[in-house]
Amino acid sequence: MPNLNGKQYAMNAISPMKPWKSWIVRGFFLFLGYFPGAGRDLNNLSFIHFARWVIVGRKQFPRLDPNRAEHKDNLRYDYLLFFSNFNGTWNQYIDAFSAVLSAGLDFIWRRSEKYPGAVPVTPFKTYIQRGQFETDYYYSAYPHAATNDVKAAHRVQAAFDSLDAKRDLPPAEFEQAYRQFVLQVQTDLGATGEAPVGT
Amino acid sequence: MANKNGNIYGLTILSPIKQDAAAPVSPSLELRKYLHELCAHERSPFARIRDVHMARLVVMDDVVFEGSPSHEEHLRYKYLVFEANFDGDLEPFLRKMLDAAREEVGQIWRHCEGFPGTADPDKFIEYMKKCQLETTFYFVDVNDKTVPQTLKALQTQSAVAAFIQKHQGATGGGLREAFRQFSKELAAAKTPHPASVRGREFTGQLV
Numbered sequence: 001m002p003n004l005n006g007k008q009y010a011m012n013a014i015s016p017m018k019p020w021k022s023w024i025v026r027g028f029f030l031f032l033g034y035f036p037g038a039g040r041d042l043n044n045l046s047f048i049h050f051a052r053w054v055i056v057g058r059k060q061f062p063r064l065d066p067n068r069a070e071h072k073d074n075l076r077y078d079y080l081l082f083f084s085n086f087n088g089t090w091n092q093y094i095d096a097f098s099a100v101l102s103a104g105l106d107f108i109w110r111r112s113e114k115y116p117g118a119v120p121v122t123p124f125k126t127y128i129q130r131g132q133f134e135t136d137y138y139y140s141a142y143p144h145a146a147t148n149d150v151k152a153a154h155r156v157q158a159a160f161d162s163l164d165a166k167r168d169l170p171p172a173e174f175e176q177a178y179r180q181f182v183l184q185v186q187t188d189l190g191a192t193g194e195a196p197v198g199t
Numbered sequence: 200m201a202n203k204n205g206n207i208y209g210l211t212i213l214s215p216i217k218q219d220a221a222a223p224v225s226p227s228l229e230l231r232k233y234l235h236e237l238c239a240h241e242r243s244p245f246a247r248i249r250d251v252h253m254a255r256l257v258v259m260d261d262v263v264f265e266g267s268p269s270h271e272e273h274l275r276y277k278y279l280v281f282e283a284n285f286d287g288d289l290e291p292f293l294r295k296m297l298d299a300a301r302e303e304v305g306q307i308w309r310h311c312e313g314f315p316g317t318a319d320p321d322k323f324i325e326y327m328k329k330c331q332l333e334t335t336f337y338f339v340d341v342n343d344k345t346v347p348q349t350l351k352a353l354q355t356q357s358a359v360a361a362f363i364q365k366h367q368g369a370t371g372g373g374l375r376e377a378f379r380q381f382s383k384e385l386a387a388a389k390t391p392h393p394a395s396v397r398g399r400e401f402t403g404q405l406v
Contacts, residue, residue, distance in 0.1 A: 002239075012257055012280065033201065033336065043340065049339075051337075052335075052336065052338065061276075062213050065313070073274055079262055081332075113265040131265075137234040142394075150353070153356040157352040189356065
């Protein structure tokens, strides 16, 4: 299933917006860009490696020769494209989004045509499914590592580098530093590997 | 610039796919068949580039109609969507992509309108930029680590877990010597290959 690669799921979705409403969404994203703390919930969820929203204006779909009449789309709507690289299953992802980020999601997608709201979750899932399109090819440089694995690994690396700088200490002092190191990294040592099967 | 978050670049490209009503198999289906056969693991063209965290290729058939009273409308073209998250900046990446995966790039984008081929890197870059869309908002969970740094950290994590398990109860000079040897071997170990799915590949022969 090309939407999946190891622990990663690639999601693509599109939704139409009236052009004047797309400027509200642009303003909201501009605000998020200036005040990163406002997007803290997204960090705290800690199962999204990368995600992006791209607003495509109704005259902005790339055309290689804009002078050719047959290249023109004559669209009335702007479109909001959403791409996400997350861990876990589609259902878990949408459930978590609905439960934790409903206010933020509503602010973004409420401007899209016929958006039902992130809560309750059943019409929300139906809406997402209608706008989702399948991935044909999906690559990940570390398919067996979830976002928490990646963050934990970087913490272990930093602690290891710090201990390595102490390897010439007298044996008793090194032993003490080593014990501290083990205490520091013990919660970050989970193994990477195949994801459990889910729906 | 929303295309970047920290050191990571978020590239979004929409290339219009050719239309050929006379062809026995449509260009979009040919493209899908090729993508289906393309390796997504260690032998992936993106693994050869080495700077790519995650990437996808998607054929987008049309926009969506949400039902009445919304207006129903359609795109003139199907689009090939190329979404990539990589270290560094756009032009060096596109040059590297062409160098490392010329054959695959040619096979994929030959189905797209206006693709100039792979012989001239400048024309290729110009084409990709014409098809690029500016990202409105880009979220990256870890935005200050490169692909090799992450692969090395995952290797260290796995090796450290095995080392701790093996040396439970060790003390003093013996522990220090074992750690020194371990540190030397870990520093000398090759950074794991991107996209490996063999499992336990991060520990390898260490410990």
